Amino acid sequence: MKAAVLKAFDAPLAIETVPDPVLGTGEVIVDVAASKVLAYAGEVLSGKRGYLITPPLVPGAGGVGRVRAVGPDAVQLAVGDWVFCDPTVRSRDDAAAPSIILQGLTAGDARGLSLQKYFRDGTWAEQVRVPTENVAPLGTIEPGDAARWCALGTYLVPFGGFLAANLQAGETVLVNGATGAFGSAGVAVALGMGAGAVLATGRNQQALDDLVRRFGPRVRPVRMTVDEEADRQSILRAAPGPIDCVLDLLPPAASAAQVRAALLAVRPYGRVVLMGGLGQDIGVPYGWLMRNCVTLHGQWMYPRDAIGRMIGLVRAGLVKLDEVEVTRFALDDATAAIDHAAANAGPFKVTAICP
Numbered sequence: 001m002k003a004a005v006l007k008a009f010d011a012p013l014a015i016e017t018v019p020d021p022v023l024g025t026g027e028v029i030v031d032v033a034a035s036k037v038l039a040y041a042g043e044v045l046s047g048k049r050g051y052l053i054t055p056p057l058v059p060g061a062g063g064v065g066r067v068r069a070v071g072p073d074a075v076q077l078a079v080g081d082w083v084f085c086d087p088t089v090r091s092r093d094d095a096a097a098p099s100i101i102l103q104g105l106t107a108g109d110a111r112g113l114s115l116q117k118y119f120r121d122g123t124w125a126e127q128v129r130v131p132t133e134n135v136a137p138l139g140t141i142e143p144g145d146a147a148r149w150c151a152l153g154t155y156l157v158p159f160g161g162f163l164a165a166n167l168q169a170g171e172t173v174l175v176n177g178a179t180g181a182f183g184s185a186g187v188a189v190a191l192g193m194g195a196g197a198v199l200a201t202g203r204n205q206q207a208l209d210d211l212v213r214r215f216g217p218r219v220r221p222v223r224m225t226v227d228e229e230a231d232r233q234s235i236l237r238a239a240p241g242p243i244d245c246v247l248d249l250l251p252p253a254a255s256a257a258q259v260r261a262a263l264l265a266v267r268p269y270g271r272v273v274l275m276g277g278l279g280q281d282i283g284v285p286y287g288w289l290m291r292n293c294v295t296l297h298g299q300w301m302y303p304r305d306a307i308g309r310m311i312g313l314v315r316a317g318l319v320k321l322d323e324v325e326v327t328r329f330a331l332d333d334a335t336a337a338i339d340h341a342a343a344n345a346g347p348f349k350v351t352a353i354c355p
């Protein structure tokens with residue numbers, strides 16, 4: 001099959017013929033129709049982000065395609081089914097604390113490296129081999145919509161955060177970094193889950209205005225100035241009442257003060273979920289956390305059963321994929337796709353490689 005191969009960090013991707021994946025028990029082989037390209041894929045493949053991958057490998061985290069072959073233990077999947085391939089592969093030999101790898105992207109920690117050696121290759125290829133439990137049926141879709149359905153991978157991330165926070169309909173939510181790719185998806189998902197109001201923070205006024213234009217008055221934009229106390233006061237002024245739940249999705253370049261500006265705005269007994277990319281301590285006051293009975297939750301990705309429910313939110317029209325602007329690239333143009341994704345980061349955009 002044809003695949004894009006990363007042979008060494010910072011080497012150009014080689015588009016070449018590699019052996020077809022071989023099916024094992026507990027696995028599914030999918031003919032890849034589309035795979036999302038992260039805005040920061042170039043930083044991952046150059047080694048700049050320090051992600052735990054060991055070239056050579058086929059990059060590409062998750063995607064959409066049709067089942068080509070199922071292992072003998074599959075009970076529901078059938079050849080030809082349209083499916084979403086979830087890159088979140090969990091070790092099966094530690095039920096309490098599984099290692100997580102993102103297939104084709106990174107291991108979570110050194111524990112996951114052996115798992116990654118096996119499920120190393122991702123979706124920038126004509127075929128991908130995935131654990132059976134990572135394949136979620138989409139139902140009938142138009143073949144031309146495969147790249148659009150890749151946006152599920154973006155919406156699922158904040159959905160995982162809101163599930164961790166046990167978000168309830170009618171609650172007031174704050175999304176920190178709401179003008180980013182995952183943050184803006186968080187705004188859409190919170191509204192789809194029935195949030196009464198969504199405080200959307202960001203420095204980019206135009207992007208904040210766009211969120212209000214798309215989603216209406218349940219979205220309350222809050223312009224951030226990167227002055228912690230001033231920003232928190234702006235948040236509290238914009239809130240219609242106590243803030244029940246805060247979801248942080250700031251990138252590595254943001255500061256601890258930017259996280260705290262939002263985090264410390266949560267109400268007593270509120271819930272905070274950290275999903276962003278900060279590489280530093282955030283300095284949350286112990287006494288504040290304790291006396292206010294605040295729950296602070298770290299969340300990487302989402303539980304397996306979130307995928308079916310996310311598809312349900314889309315099928316019900318509660319989260320709308322037609323919001324998403326899709327740009328498609330052939331596998332031969334994978335490098336151009338990476339450049340395009342970097343130059344077109346931000347809300348409601350999918351750059352997809354369509355093998």
Ligand SMILES: NC(=O)c1ccc[n+]([C@@H]2O[C@H](COP(=O)([O-])OP(=O)(O)OC[C@H]3O[C@@H](n4cnc5c(N)ncnc54)[C@H](OP(=O)(O)O)[C@@H]3O)[C@@H](O)[C@H]2O)c1
Pocket residue numbers: 039157177178179180181182183201202203204205207224249250251252253254255258274275276277278299300301302345346
């Ligand atoms: N936990 C998980 O499962 C999970 C999964 C996927 C991704 N992530 C993480 O989510 C984070 C966000 O990814 P993304 O693709 O949404 O990023 P993004 O598109 O770059 O968005 C980040 C947003 O943060 C805001 N921001 C505030 N301070 C910033 C600063 N100093 N520099 C740059 N932006 C700043 C920006 O909005 P303004 O310019 O308007 O302020 C920007 O829109 C990443 O760190 C990624 O690793 C986590």
